[in-house]
Amino acid sequence: MKVITTEVLIIGAGLAGERAAIANAQAGLDVTMLSLVPPRRSHSAAAQGGMQASLGNSVKGKGDNPTVHWLDTVKGSDWGADQEVARIFADNAPIAMREMAHFGVPWNRVEGGPRDVYIKGKKETIVEDFDNEGLITARDFGGTAKWRTCYTADGTGHTVLYAMDNLAIQLDITIHDRMEALSLIHKDGVCMGAIVRCLRTGDIIAYMSKATAIATGGYGRLYGESTNAIINEGTGSWLALQTGKVPLANMEAVQFHPTGIVPTDILVTEGCRGDGGLLLDVDEYRFMPDYEPEKQELASRDVVSRRMKEHILKGKGVKSSYGEHLWLDLRHLGEKHLTTKLREVYDICMYFIGVNPITELIPVRPTQHYSMGGIRVNKDGHAYGMKGLFALGEVANWDMHGFNRLGGNSLAETVVAGMIVGEKMATYTKSAELIADVTLAEKFGKEQTDLITHLLENEGSENVYEIRDEIAELLKDHVHIFRTGENLEKAVNGLKDVLGRIKNVKVRTSAPGMNPELSQALRIEGMAKQAYIIAKGALLRTESRGAHTREDYPARDDKNWLNRTLATWAVGADEPEFNYEPVGQLDLPPGDRGYGGGQMIDMDLTVKEYNAKVDAEQTAFGKHPTIEPMGTRIPKEAWREESPYKDAK
């Protein structure tokens, strides 16, 4: 087996991975990035609408600051977020946007003077400040108090990823693309690299490193119907889970985006509604203001998706051969807007569903979009239970999103986490040793070659694609927007059955090289186990919080469930183990989000009592000490100076 050594190994070369690689390279370390695909093909490129940062340059962003951004984020999370991490994020997002401008992102800029915009269904004229002309502008997004989402038309992920990859090329960072990590090399709770399969040749290679980061994106494709790229099959979170030591957190927290198009499930950005797009029903009636008078189409994604589903269940959906949907109306925005600021949306509608959004309504429905859950890490991005292992971006549960992520916060997270976690990782790596234990690598390598032999040569008759589809059906039917104990039991039992059949998966071709069916088969155990954790975690969580909605437990229960789910799966065990830790230190006490309605069961501890137990309980589940102590990045009760709290004083 070929062995490659590097000081820092980054698995995944989307935005988070590349930014972390750059931070390590700039710290003078030898970095190697691995990627399933050429970096610029990563799913980061598909992000359209923008990145939230409280620059406050647009007139509709006046008065914005990191505290307001943080408040929106914590409320959006339904108090499931780690408030300190959300704070680190909100504080650094403006720096990250400016840095990306320095690296070459052609952000859209403020143009001084009047312009017409649509706000809550009405045409208005706003006047941009000439003093801010040429600074980075922003558009409106859901669940935010200010216009805060920085953008380049509707190709933001593309331009930021290209600028980032340009810098990675300039710094001559090693990239090995078409590589798939299959397992981590580890011993005594220390990660020493990864076993990797080359997707060009099929060769198995060991990469040995001082520190390893996983930045492979989400697990949306488990649902089959998803806006995600087809590579987002939870490969990175599976690397962590199969160690038996690293917990996956809040896997049941799955985001459904209001506007996946029907059919094909391709996303059209929240920027459509941010720029004034409206949701209509079968009667072409605008229903959102009835449910959400304040935020209307721009409540948080969990709320809008829930309301859409609710409205469809009332018989107001549009029937089609692809199931029921609603309409997104962009016609009033006009041709110029749709062919410039929403140009990718225009192209997607025209090419994929033959709809011209200038003159026609776009069929949309809530579609799986984002994985709030992932590899549990501390605020430095260091994985619980495994030294030298880091995770960042969508694959990680860092956890600034809690049970619902705001639009524009994940693309921004990739770059901010890349910056912060990248630096922490460099600090760790500089005092770490390279343990090139080739015997150990051979042992982990052999596990994978044995698995490949088994998949090719066993006598079973299970087809990997059918198993994949079965997993998707179970999640789609029973672990979707509205959940009940009865349905979740069905999913758990169904997935238990699937898990029992995984060993009978037989790959039909032994063709050398890429062997696409073998690639799928190597992922299937991880997909089934993660689906099981999603379903079981959703069954166990007897409350409704953010995107996790239990019809049989409609209240957000801060008394019993103001916590984070942690699932580990011991090597060889039949079942995962579930534990629960406090969400982190609270600064903003749990309260009403200001949209979405719903009931709440109050916490019976004081904030002080809650906070006193956080560090010890998290440490008990594997949290490593952080470089700075817990809580140092929270400016205590800064929120009291902001609306609506300021007005209430």
Added chain:
Amino acid sequence: MARTLTFKIFRYNPTKDNDEPHIETYELEETPRLNIFTALHRIREKQAPDLMYDFVCRAGICGSCAMMINGRPTLACRTLTSDLTDTIELYPLPFFKLLGDLSVDTGVWFHDMAKRVESWVHTQKEFDPTALEERMDNDTANKIYNSERCIECGCCIAGCATAQVYPDFLGAAGLNRIGRFMFDPRDQRGEQEWFELVSTDVGVFGCIGMMACDDVCPKDLPLLEVFAYIRRKMNSGVKIAVKDLEVG
């Protein structure tokens, strides 16, 4: 009336001993709004488990899935079978290294191109995290974005007569990338540096003007205007303000 489509697909696995390039034929029932992405998955999952091709976003954004469809380089994900004949011929893009069947190594070529044209903002300025961003007028930002929209699918290179003869030719994608940085006021490269980069026969003067790139570009990049801009700039040596140009 549903059609039965016949797919004639180029097959060759270079990692397999004694394999020879050949065409295999598959039949598939057409369903409403069927695209080549879904069709190839159906063929692979039911008929040809070793069939190699590349898709990532399946939404026309990532640039992975370009291939020759009935003789024309284009994105497979957004090509509907209803726009095609009953028999559909699929070949890998020419020019790029073949990895197997319909999969080619565009990633490595584009990475190398980015190095050759030094695809980054050349500046002496250090980033100051405490300072406001440098101002830029929005029209300039839009013009940069119009060229930045290239998704590196490789269709322009596959369709380019010069590239087939001169493998070092930067092609439309390379020249467009150069244009993108020429437009960018943050990039401080001077006339001489640009001249050395593009004024050769692998650069802008290698183009023989057949403009197949412009015909096949799936993102409708303003290639004609970008090439004209680069040529004029190289010929005149005169600074042309980006704002004065009709680009995109």
